[in-house]
Amino acid sequence: MFEIVMNSPPSKVKALFRDTAFNAGFWTGIGIFVFLNYLSYIKSYTEATKLRMFSAGGYFVGFPLDAYHSYWGYPSGEDLLLLGFTADILIAIISSFVMGLIVRSIWSRLAAGRMR
Secondary structure, eight states: OHHHHHTOOHHHHHHHHHOHHHHHHHHHHHHHHHHHHHHHHHHHHHHHHHHTTTSOOEEEEOSSSOOEEEEOSSSOEEEEOHHHHHHHHHHHHHHHHHHHHHHHHHHHHHHHHHHO
16 A cells, blocks of 8 residues: 555656545545644633633643644743644644545445445
């Protein structure tokens, strides 16, 4: 499965992205990571705002690594954590690519079983 991608000319990789089963797995993986980052934001923000009136604090957002930090008190501000942000994007793309390959492999095996 993975040797198809690793030792392929660019035309085979383009054909892979035209495959419906691969696209379904890839975009599902991207959607899962977007949803998990959204849940990270909701969880961090709601927990941090409970303490906001009583102390300096803040919240971190990102899955699986922290990609954004907002803090209040003195000094206050917001930071985009570039290393975490870049790592989150790479992890999401690589994981989604692998998920697309797995869905494509399962789909082709199911299709081959139906043809018999």
